Amino acid sequence: METLKQPKFTGIIWLLLRLWLGYNWAMDGFEKVFGEGSAGWVGNKAGASVTGFLKGAIAKSYLAPDFVPGSRPGVQNWYADLVQNVFMPNATLFSYMVAYGELLVGIALIIGIFTRFSALMGVIMNLSYLLAGTVSVNPQMLVIGLLIVMGGAGVTYYAADRFVIPFLKAQIAARTSGGQAPRPRTA
Template sequence: MFIDLLRHNKNVSILLAVLRVYLGYTWVMAGWGKIASGQFDASGFLQGALANATGEHPAVQGWWVVFLENVAIPNVEIFNTLVPWGEFLVGIGLLVGCFTKTAVFFGLAMNFAYLFSGTTSTNPQLVLLSMFILVSAINAGRYGVDGMIMPTLKEKLFATKTINGKEAAEV
């Protein structure tokens, strides 16, 4: 019942649009701050995550340490580009409501990467709010670019035509 409300109610889509814009603004500001400074370096954050992997109750789990040591740290220059631009592009997608589900999915992936690395900050809040956007499907983008292009796209993808008196989906 609640999920149907999130997915189909036009009044709820207004609330979801406000939520989507808030999340988008948060991501844009985080990404743009890193891009504009031109001095973002994930090395310290990654080393801090490794430091949080020790002790009796480590904040960073061993499997994530393996990822950090074998993928992230050796390729820190790639992550120095991916992180700020990923945050910025997720934010733009959410702000304008374009490919909303895709944007929120990648936002969640980044939030969980930060959480796995032992930091909390605003990440739990962003994860919780993002789940509403993700579950709401197309309704979160109704008042955005998705609301303008998806009906046309759906119409073109699922157009039917009659062949020998029978309807057939046009591919």
């Protein structure tokens, strides 16, 4: 039973979850950056695709022309206001942020570099999509992302973080103490 608690064992499970999540993010981002419809995300029509998505969120909110007062909208009022007043006027910027954000989160999770931070950025994107009234695979991705963010030591056992983070900590310690950087430990 102790084997089940060992990072070597749990790390395999975390690795599989991380790879699944990273693959989904990377493929979604790759399609937006390099796929057939990329012009609507990062090309000469950047902002067009995200504008369509945001209009869909508005259509599910109290801001929709056919909204019936007293009914519950699919998109919360505060988020509809955020979409209308912040995201829509800056659709081109958010288009690039979404496309490259998805791609970079995916790559980082696959490699296992800055794993928890990358998973957190994915969680924030998933939460944004869910708040905009889109379900799809977002709930599963959100849950797995949260598990990675809050997971134990095994999360980064089979990840580049296992080596990169101790190295960076040693470099920062050396720069702040003015001394020689200690050699990072590897488990």
